[in-house]
Amino acid sequence: MRAEEIQARLLYRDGLVLILDKPAGLPVHGGPGGGDNLERHFEHLCFGLPKPPALAHRLDRDTSGCLALGRQHKGLSRLGKLFQEGRVQKTYWAVTMGAPPAPSGTIDxxxxKLTTRAGGWRMVVASADDKDAQKSITDYxxxxxxNGLTWLELNPRTGRTHQIRVHLAHLGCPILGEPQYLPPNSPKPKEPLHLHSRALVLPLYPKKDPIRAEAPPPPHMLAALKACGYASKG
Structure with a gap:
């Protein structure tokens, strides 16, 4: 990714924080298998500081949208505290196959995390009395x-790995393009994952209004969103 390409994806910038519109299909950091990742291009986001910014949180490889970065230790520390305390307002958009049981609700x-026999892992819904279970709540x-699809707005109150993906599959309306959390023997999806980090609200400065950023939906989601009425709602 060239400097102008990643800089064009900036949604917000100040002395402590950057908010980036992450592209779908690119992991945020390098894995054991190597390959391209978003972090390796952070050198183009220094804007005069001696070091590149660092990730304040994560998005899945196939999830697009708002991603917060700390530009220096102070910014990263403040962001880390906000995320840890659950004070960041996160809004996601998803297009699902089928619909939830009600127009709005809460998935509690x-x-x-479950390790598979093949050496991989997946997240699963657990009973509340399971010692390994982590409280996970998503409002939708x-x-x-x-066309059999539903456009959802989601606000996760907790930040578990794959939380929205597992919760929607558990509700009976998996995300369009979901590659992992489908019923057994389901065909491999032909579409990319239709999950987008639409907006972030960061109350970073005590005496200022919260930082707000909004990312436009990625190109691969537009047809499904329009089928659900997106064009008429802006």
Whole structure:
């Protein structure tokens, strides 16, 4: 990714923080298998500081949208505290196959990490009395629907790995393009994952209004969103 390409994806910038519109399909950091990742291009986001910014949180490889970075230790520390205390307002958009049981609601389903026999892992819904279960809560609201698809706005109150993906599959309306959390023997999806980090609200400065950033939906989600009424809602 060239300097002008990643800089064009900036949604917000000040002395402590950057908010970036992460592209879908690119992991935020390097894995054991190597390959390209977003972090390796942070050198283009120094803007006069001696070191590149650092990740304040994570998004899945296939999730697009708002990603907060700390530009220096002070910014990263403040962001870390906000995320740890649950004071960051996170809004996601998803297009799902099928619809939830109600136009709006709350998914309160504990999650835990399960290691598979093949050496991989996945997140699963666990019973509340499971010692490995982590409290996981997601609020949702239907924004539109059409052609058997539903456009949802989601606000996770907790930040568990794959939380929204597992919660929606548990609700019976998995995300369009979901590669992992589908019923057994389901066909491999042909579409990319339709999950987007739409907005972040960061109360970073005590005497100022919260920082707000909003990322436009990625190109691969536009057709499904329009089928659900996105064009008429802006």
């Amino acid at each position: 389903a504990p999650l835990k 609201k239907v924004l539109g629907s059409g």
